[in-house]
Amino acid sequence: MSPINSLWFKWKSFRLPWRKSFLVGQDLRGNTFWEFKDALNAGRFRRIVKFDPKTHFADVQVTPQWHQWLRHLRRDPPSLEEQQQDVLRQMQIKQLARLADERWASKPSYLDKPATNATPAPATANPADAVTAPAAAPTAGASTPDAPATPESAPQQQAPPATGAEAEPKTNETTTTTNKKDKDPWAAAAKGGPSEKWEPEPWTPTVTRR
16 A cells, blocks of 8 residues: 555544544455444444445455444454454465365275286295295196096097987986876966856847837
């Protein structure tokens, strides 16, 4: 603020008897706050804020301290030191909130996809044990040239087709299953009763006598 403006604001803040409005203070944005006498209620001053005419109404911002003073919720207006301390408090809160967000983001979340790391082969406790350990036994599928072929490794021969004597049990099994179906009471019930096949007779009008 220039010295001329500071002198002018100081002159306006004097509560002279012939004045109708008095300057109370200003905020860090340059808005000025005034009190003036009310014509209807002489015992109570009305409070208003004056801002730059070039500023749009939606862009005017009033701090909570000055808003309380305008609503007569506090008696004394806030000083410049109080407003500066409030700005520092807000900056500290934002800094603490940013640090808290960084700590929270650094922690693993249950929603993250788990990392798939290949598990390394287990190392032997003693290197001497690995040297003196016997060779691994050959697998079932592998065969040595000296050893004879085992029955498992030999190719399986296909069984000859079944003869008539061997095929008889299968026919008996089919007959038993058909007999079970015929004797099943639920199978007959599933087909439906005699009423399902009933149809009404066509109606024929009779000749009436005169």
